[in-house]
Amino acid sequence: MFHWLEKNPFFFAVAVFVVIAFAGLIEILPNFAQASRPVIGTKPYTTLELAGRHVYIKNSCNACHSQLIRPFKSETDRYGHYSLSGEYAYDRPFLWGSKRTGPDLMRVGNYRTTDWHENHMKDPAGVVPGSIMPAYRWMFKNTADIDTAYAEQLTVMKAFAVPYNAEIPMVDGSKATVTLADTVEGARASALEEAKVIAADMKDQDVKDAVAAGQVPEIVALIAYLNSLK
Amino acid sequence: MNKTVLAAIIVVIAMLGFTYVAVGSAGGMGGDGDWVNKLAVLGAVVLVIVTAFVVTKYVRQMQSDTASGKLADENWDGIGEYKNELPLGWAVIFLGSIIWAIWYFLAGYPVNAYSQIGEYNEEVAAHDTKFEAQYANMDDATLNAMGESVFIVQCAPCHGLQADGMGGKAADLHVRLAEQSVKHAVVNGANNNLLGTSMPMPDRNGLMNANTNALVTDAEIDAVAKYVAGGLKGTEGADVFAGTCAACHGPDGKGMEMVAPNIAEMSPAMVDMVLRHGKKGAIGAMPAFTNLTEVQYKALDAYVASLSKK
Numbered sequence: 001m002f003h004w005l006e007k008n009p010f011f012f013a014v015a016v017f018v019v020i021a022f023a024g025l026i027e028i029l030p031n032f033a034q035a036s037r038p039v040i041g042t043k044p045y046t047t048l049e050l051a052g053r054h055v056y057i058k059n060s061c062n063a064c065h066s067q068l069i070r071p072f073k074s075e076t077d078r079y080g081h082y083s084l085s086g087e088y089a090y091d092r093p094f095l096w097g098s099k100r101t102g103p104d105l106m107r108v109g110n111y112r113t114t115d116w117h118e119n120h121m122k123d124p125a126g127v128v129p130g131s132i133m134p135a136y137r138w139m140f141k142n143t144a145d146i147d148t149a150y151a152e153q154l155t156v157m158k159a160f161a162v163p164y165n166a167e168i169p170m171v172d173g174s175k176a177t178v179t180l181a182d183t184v185e186g187a188r189a190s191a192l193e194e195a196k197v198i199a200a201d202m203k204d205q206d207v208k209d210a211v212a213a214g215q216v217p218e219i220v221a222l223i224a225y226l227n228s229l230k
Numbered sequence: 231m232n233k234t235v236l237a238a239i240i241v242v243i244a245m246l247g248f249t250y251v252a253v254g255s256a257g258g259m260g261g262d263g264d265w266v267n268k269l270a271v272l273g274a275v276v277l278v279i280v281t282a283f284v285v286t287k288y289v290r291q292m293q294s295d296t297a298s299g300k301l302a303d304e305n306w307d308g309i310g311e312y313k314n315e316l317p318l319g320w321a322v323i324f325l326g327s328i329i330w331a332i333w334y335f336l337a338g339y340p341v342n343a344y345s346q347i348g349e350y351n352e353e354v355a356a357h358d359t360k361f362e363a364q365y366a367n368m369d370d371a372t373l374n375a376m377g378e379s380v381f382i383v384q385c386a387p388c389h390g391l392q393a394d395g396m397g398g399k400a401a402d403l404h405v406r407l408a409e410q411s412v413k414h415a416v417v418n419g420a421n422n423n424l425l426g427t428s429m430p431m432p433d434r435n436g437l438m439n440a441n442t443n444a445l446v447t448d449a450e451i452d453a454v455a456k457y458v459a460g461g462l463k464g465t466e467g468a469d470v471f472a473g474t475c476a477a478c479h480g481p482d483g484k485g486m487e488m489v490a491p492n493i494a495e496m497s498p499a500m501v502d503m504v505l506r507h508g509k510k511g512a513i514g515a516m517p518a519f520t521n522l523t524e525v526q527y528k529a530l531d532a533y534v535a536s537l538s539k540k
Contacts, residue, residue, distance in 0.1 A: 071350035073357050078383070080521060082350065115514035116388055119399050127396065128387060201514055 038089035041171040044153075044162045044178050045090060045228065047187045048194040048216065051149035052225025055218045056095070059136060066097035067106045067229070080107040090162055092152075102133055109230040114201040117223045122204075136219075140207055144221035150187035153180050195220045198227075234293070238286040245278045358523075365525050377533025380526050384519060385534075393537050400513060403537045405459065406496050412455040414512030416446065424503040427488050431478070441473035450474075458483070462494055496538045498531035505530065 005012045045053060056062070069075050071082040083106055088094045112120075119126065122140070124133040156162040157180060164180035181187040192211070198220045199211040207217050253271055299312035335341055365372070382391065390396035393403040402408060419433035437446045446454075450470045457467025458475070462483050472481065475493075479485050483494035491500055505527060508518035522530065 071347055073350070073353050076350075076354075077521070082347075111384075111517050111519070112387075113515045113517060115399070127399065129391065 035085040036089060037086050038168075039084050039086035040169050042087050042089055043168050043176055044156075044164055045225070046178055046190075046194060047146060047149050047153060047181070048144075048191040048198075048221050048224045049228045050152060050225075051144040051146050051191065051216070052218075052221035052223065053095075054149060055139065055144060055222045056225060059139075061105075062095045062097045064097075064099065064101035064133070065103065065105045066100050067094075067104065068096040069104055069106045075104070079104045080110055090156075092156060092160075105226065105229060107230055109227045112226070114198055114223050114227065115203065117226055118202050118204060118219070121219060121222070139219040139222060140204055140217055142218045143210075144216045144218045146188050146191045146216060146221075147184055149191075150181070150184050153187075191216055191221075194224055198223050232290070234286055234289050238282045242278055242282045246275060249274050249278070361523070361525070368525075368529075373529050373532055374536070376526065377529035377531075377536075380522065380530045381533055384522070384530070388516070393534075395513075398513065400516075401511070403496070403534055405538060406461070407459055407493060408512070409455045409459040411512045412458045412493075413451055416451050416454070422490075424500075424507055424509065425488055425491060429489075431490070437474055439470060439473040440477070441469055446470070446474055458493060496535040498528075498535045501531045501534045502527060 005015055067083075069079045069081070069083045076082055088096075116127070120128070120133075121136045123135055124131040153162075153164060157164045164178055167175040167177055170176050179190070181190055192214060195211050195216045199208050202208065202220075202223075204219075207219060210217050211220065249271065253267065253274075297312065299314045302311045302313050304311070365376070368376070381389075381393070385393070388396075388400040389403055390400070395402040401411070415431065416437065417434050419436070420431040422430055434446055434451070438444070439446050439450060450467075453467035454470040454475065455467075457464065457471055462468075462471070471483075475483070478490035479493050480490075483492070485492035485494075504516065505519050505522070508516050510516070
């Protein structure tokens with residue numbers, strides 16, 4: 001065996017790689033798998049939140065906003081507890097971002113509210129003087145894609161065993177359940193119920209009318225997603 | 231002269247010439263250069279000469295040296311090994327490195343001693359200790375300055391840099407209550423959770439006006455809202471206040487412990503409650519701010535309460 005390897009430099013290189021990689025694998029993979037488990041209190045996204053996440057991705061929010069708080073005093077003072085790998089367990093794909101033109105949004109749900117987001121998405125500079133963020137007025141008109149969000153939920157539940165309709169432990173010891181409808185009609189209905197709660201806190205009459213008529217504007221889905229970031 | 235020595239001399243002259251061209255014009259070789267430049271040039275010259283000397287010595291040794299000593303019995307494809315003693319200095323350094331490596335990994339700098347989170351915790355602990363020591367006894371000016379700086383970071387995104395609520399997007403902190411907030415509370419009632427009691431303020435269907443002995447009317451609500459928002463001044467709405475609100479909030483509007491909050495003016499205690507628990511009012515919801523230190527709460531409470539008195 002070894003004589004054969006010594007006479008075949010290519011396969012010798014492959015064998016060396018395998019031997020060295022094996023040590024790496026048994027040291028790295030178990031820790032990695034352990035750290036990637038969802039931390040207590042991390043829930044999968046609801047249909048509306050996931051639709052909002054698609055709006056977030058579609059508009060490239062992650063190009064300017066990170067979702068990763070590093071363990072530095074200056075960051076935890078401003079954004080809250082540093083991020084843990086397990087908190088991204090249900091993020092597909094994760095939206096860490098690599099550049100902060102705007103602030104980090106990992107826990108924006110803790111310190112911003114629905115009405116603030118509404119004002120801010122309509123006219124960022126009107127809320128934050130000197131802000132260079134553009135306004136996203138079309139989100140108030142476009143309708144969110146609930147069907148795709150539901151399809152993704154079904155997929156991740158079947159393919160990755162994401163715990164929809166199952167009890168999830170929360171930080172305070174209670175159990176929470178994120179329900180997933182059986183049919184796409186049911187998913188649309190539950191997304192609309194969530195949207196009504198958000199729209200009640202909003203001022204834009206067009207958005208309120210749309211939700212009352214059974215539509216879910218993108219902005220409502222996006223705010224639901226941002227509020228869920230905690 | 232030996233060819234190798236000749237080559238070395240040519241290389242030395244070439245490199246010294248190159249050094250002169252590179253730095254000589256900057257004053258390094260002349261009298262007007264500073265001593266750092268001179269030292270650097272001197273170092274370059276020494277390096278060039280020493281390098282040439284050492285390289286020449288070993289090149290000549292390779293040219294003339296012959297192997298000596300007793301050959302070991304084994305040989306590998308005709309390549310043998312001399313059984314020479316290890317140089318003592320080399321052997322000592324080799325063994326010393328092994329001992330040092332064991333010490334280094336186990337005691338000096340154990341491989342598992344560092345963690346990023348550990349460094350973070352140390353950083354936070356060091357900062358907190360310094361912060362507490364520095365701000366243990368603050369004078370009013372420092373307290374106010376800290377309150378203002380925390381306000382700009384935490385509160386200004388919603389309440390605005392001027393604390394005016396940015397045209398109704400959030401509460402104007404220069405007044406205790408806006409007209410619409412008074413109306414909202416009278417019409418919808420309010421929970422008293424911030425006061426630590428579960429006894430709520432009733433909505434308009436539970437608010438009797440003692441003067442008329444009937445439920446408050448729309449006109450009365452408008453009048454009393456103006457009166458309270460105006461800082462309990464004037465006469466219009468004063469009778470409604472006396473007949474309806476004063477029973478719990480007191481004739482001067484300063485409230486009662488565990489019964490009703492102070493609606494006449496901002497108090498640090500009230501600001502503190504809202505900061506820690508958040509609230510939902512006429513305009514919208516305010517989240518709870520749980521990320522501040524006790525000193526920062528104190529500073530912010532005092533600063534926000536002082537805004538309405540300016």
